[in-house]
Amino acid sequence: MDGATLYSIGELSRRTGLSVTTIRFYSDSGVVAPTRRTPAGYRLYDLDALLRLELVRTLRELGMDLATVRQVLNRELTVAEVAAAHADAVDVQIRLLQLRRSVLRVVAKRGSDPEETKLMHRLTQLSGDERRRLIDDFLDGTFGTEAVGADPVILAMIRSATPDLPDDPSPEQVAAWVELAELVGDPDFRTRMRRAAPYQAGRRTLDIEARAGDELMEFTRQKVAEAREAGIDPLDDRAAPIVDDLVRRFAEVFDRAPDPEFRTWMARQFEPAHDPRVERYWRLVWAVRGRQVVPGLLPIHPWLIQALRSSHDA
Template sequence: MDGTTLYSIGELSRRTGLSVTTIRFYSDSGVVAPTKRSPAGYRLYDLDALVCLELVCTLRELGMDLATVRRVVNRELAVADIAAAHADAVDVQIRLLQLRRSVLRVVAKRGSSPEETNLMHRLTRLSGEERRRLIDDFLDDTFDTEAVDADPVVAAMVRSATPDLPDDPSPEQVAAWVELAELVGEADFRARMRRAAPYQAGRRTLAIETEAGDELMELTRRKVTEAREAGIDPLGEQAAPVVDDLVHRFAEVFDRTPDPDFRNWLARQFEPAHDPRVDRYWRLVWIVRGWQVIPGLLPIHPWLIQALRGTPDA
């Protein structure tokens, strides 16, 4: 084969595997023009045209539109630049497909209703920027408005754990994100977060903590943390000796009888720093971000209150 060899459109079809109709379409579109025509008017193509057609096939298989392919062939655009742009586009498509797969798995697992499925689809279709804006709006309204005497340290603590879906979320992360997106849109929840966050950030101290003293509170935090890390259920039998010991220590400090009334009183003292819905927010954040535990954001109060009362959290 040499540069003077000319091929009919049929021969070109056999060499490339493309149909005659497709090659004729590319010729009519100006993508791969014939080198010349035979005396009878038939299109003839040289080796350069064959190589160009193979490039066109490659670019089309990689997803490039015909107008872009034409500009590459005409050397108006560099293949490397176009490839980089299309690689980015393919990355976006892959992320969308991964997200769609996760949504479908959640729907299948939960037996979601049509309404829940629509909501889940709508919320997960938000772009990364839109998801961040949704959370930023929640944080701005909760901590940065002029109507709120917001503590910048508290706001920074909450912002440091801003949640967003990973590129390939698990079904659990998708479900958590959808619940989280609904939660942050509620005005009542924003008020709850505003009240509880200062305690969780250590910027506000409960009266019971001040009155009990640093030594007893440090012991309480250590005992509860150890129990929680050991997986001890606050309502289980294993929690009883831990809580009984703490109740007797607090009763001694406050000169009270360690009876059920005192246990209920003690539980009430810890309640301002604990809100079940705010605790739920943090757990959803951990799931979405793929975190197991954030020590600074895991207060002792929920476990202790349940153990003191002997009843599930509200």
């Protein structure tokens, strides 16, 4: 085979694997023009045309549109430039497919109805910027300059844990994100979050905490944090000795007997800083972020209140 060899359209088809119809289309559209025609009008192509056709086939198989292929052939774009752009586009497609796969798994696992499935799909289709804007709108509406009790420290604390879906979320992360998106749009939840956040950020102190003193409260936070990190459920029997010791220490400070009545009183004193929906928010945030253990942003109050009431009921 040399530069003087000419090929019929059938021979090009055999060498390139492209159909005669496809080659004829490329030829008619000027992508790969015939070198010349026979007296009978049959098209003939040289080696350069063969190489161009092989390049066209490769680029098309990589997903490039015909207009882009034409730009490469005309040297208006380099293959490297086009490859980089298409690699980015493929990355986006992969992320969308991964996200779609996770949504489908959630739907299959939960047996979602059509309305929930549509909502889930719509929320997960939001871009990263749109998802961040949804959370930003929630934070600004709840703690912004015009919000009651606005505090930059609280806002900074909550922004530090802003959730977003990874490129390849698990079904659990998708489910958590959808629930979180619905939660932050609820006006009632915004009120609850605004009320509870000052306690979480240490900007407001409960009366029992002020009277107990810094030393005992720091000890309490440490013991509850250790219990949580060890995976000790507040309703577990393993929580009993921890709570018994804390009740005894608080009873000494308040000059009370460490009896069931005092335990009930303690639980009630800690309740203003605890809201189940706010606790749920933090658990969803860390589920979206792929964390199994909820960090210290979740206050001691939920664990302690449950443990106090459980030991009293027992």
